[in-house]
Amino acid sequence: MENLVSLSGFPEGDLEATIVERAVCDILREVFELHGFAGISTRAVEPVKELLKKGETSKEIYLLRRLQEDPLRAASSKKQLGLHFDLTVPFARYVRENAGRLAFPFKRYQIQKVWRGERPQDGRFREFIQADIDVVGDGELPVFFDTEVALVMVDALERLPLPGVTLLVNNRKVVEGVCESLGVNDVEAALRCLDKLDKIGAQGVSEEMVEAGIAQEAIDVLISMAQIEGNAEDVRAGLGALNVSSALLDEGLEELTQLLNECAERASGKVRAALRIARGLDYYTGTVYETVVEGHEDLGSICSGGRYDSLVTVGKRCFPGVGLSIGVSRLVSRLLSANLVSVTRPVPTAVLVAVTSEEERSLSNSIAAALRERGISTDVSPEAAKFGKQIKYADKRGIPYVWFPSSGEVKDIRTGEQVKADANEWTPPVEDARPQVRPA
């Protein structure tokens, strides 16, 4: 099972990898719907000005031009289109355009490809699938939705063939409140530095903060804050020891505490605070999330997001939202490369109906039709070769059963067991009906 790469950054799964990717997407879709999220699909393109609203990611965008368009004219056109690089920006545009016809709070999921012109690396692709859930309110959105989306993702990730996952949460208001209390004005810079804690360590962060003009005493407190993690009590105790206070901090702490307590009650041990989590995107205004896979921390966060209170506005109406996004392709790529899953066979086919002679092919076709009629994936041998060769054909594809029309028997080619069977009645065991994805 592997990704086939003939164009850097654009891997294509082999047949087994494709089955894993679909199984993951099917599970996600099932769980999202179970929690009442409606599926939407947005176009792959957006006007460039829509994509560039978040300046930071501008480098990663793919722009489009029709072949017969003049390259320079296309580049200067106000109508130029680009491929979306995430599903949040298109969703924000979708909500803005359809605010009049949607029922709020609006819960949607979206599983689609996105594109980024980044330099490809291990687990970083230029084309990949994301799976997003968001809840958007009209005017207000209670903070218990921050808990809801976290628990939906916990539910979804637990059903995937993965080692344990932990959702790490923080709240921007806590960090900003601490900054406020410390007299740090450039909160953005502080967040940017803290976000690197895992990568460059406390010493590195400290140096970058000095460069950013943050006072040494403030730096020490911020780094102590960033090392706080655990449950609601741990957070309260940790922050208490920092000797900081502000109204914003209190508000953030209240939200974070509520989230942590609700999650502890409903999904014990799955959601922890980690006050170093900052998330780069500047539209987050409250809760932020990251997710790590046990034993695969090097993969980085496989499911991230947050609360954004002002991403979507229509005139004076504001639509606050909260959501999370799973990097499906990165996740599947790791499932494959770390051999965390196995697939029982690469093709859907459960039965190969052998062909005795070309003159009798229509008998084989009738048997196949009868089996398919009852939902059994069936193929007919392409050649009336010796049965040994036809069995080999099935074996090469992983097809478990071969049907012999002349004797009216079906053989499990893995065990050699062969029995009389009626195509209108015989059914394979349920685990043989379709390829199965199993934890390895």
Next chain:
Amino acid sequence: MENLVSLSGFPEGDLEATIVERAVCDILREVFELHGFAGISTRAVEPVKELLKKGETSKEIYLLRRLQEDPLRAASSKKQLGLHFDLTVPFARYVRENAGRLAFPFKRYQIQKVWRGERPQDGRFREFIQADIDVVGDGELPVFFDTEVALVMVDALERLPLPGVTLLVNNRKVVEGVCESLGVNDVEAALRCLDKLDKIGAQGVSEEMVEAGIAQEAIDVLISMAQIEGNAEDVRAGLGALNVSSALLDEGLEELTQLLNECAERASGKVRAALRIARGLDYYTGTVYETVVEGHEDLGSICSGGRYDSLVTVGKRCFPGVGLSIGVSRLVSRLLSANLVSVTRPVPTAVLVAVTSEEERSLSNSIAAALRERGISTDVSPEAAKFGKQIKYADKRGIPYVWFPSSGEVKDIRTGEQVKADANEWTPPVEDARPQVRPA
């Protein structure tokens, strides 16, 4: 139910339309797998030189450039990428790249978006979904596969909420054989003219053929030929009356007859010959297919394809193939605009658990968890409002059941029937479990 359009050529379905589109894709996937086709997914981009191999469609390609790339340099780069405009060209590339690891005959299906920079019209989009099946052989591919793919598509289309469909077939060798017999050398020109028969009529085709330098006697025969349709006997009789003969014609007629007879036996009345069918693409070498929907002939062909004996070559190895492609978006767009289907509700949710007071929200959450545990899509009311308001909330979304935690009762809000229920046991009727797509 409708398509929402804020960018010409890039419609987005509303919630119901999205449900219809997914239902159609799910049915197609199910049927393709039932017939032993393995799913693959290719990247959305191809090197432009790959896309331009078929010169004819070059106008429709979208090229990519990263935002920080120089427009002129990007335009002249040999590595420039474009979005695929169909799934056949990427599949041919995929087979070429993976010939060494695939088992032939290789049966694959592929359901993906494609892009064309065409002028958008009714039912013609710039971004749309195609669903393709193809069988590719190594060196040879028996002609009975031309029957197989046709019957898979008949099976698939019959399961969709559509009026009757008819597959129309022809064989390039028949047309080329007739041309040969008539001394018409520019077969391409003859095909191009014949392809317009439905649009411009016999007189128009005749005039265009004169312009193309085809002799009047030949034109008369070609137009008579193009009017032949029906079963194998009709074709044989029609061609017999034309007084033409050639080895190629015999070969094509033999293939076409076999296909028509097998289809008549296995799917009576679903597949007919129509010798006017030419298909524009020049890589077809034998059977060609189109599909019309009864009462919606103006929609054009919703499922087309053909046999291509030399699209894929690796050195001296040749991989002949035959396949068909459904224009899913165009089909769904017609299902919606002609009101051919209805959807029972726009959200997956079967039950809304009411909230008595914010203090008791966790009771509602537990009930929801118990229902979800057993696969019932459930939402919890966002607000502890009066029950009347909470019922209205459900009604607005089409959620059929409201659960009252305080009394332990569940109400079908469509009938008003309210019963005592246990969240660990109660199950909605199967038709209420998920939104249903029904023929209207």
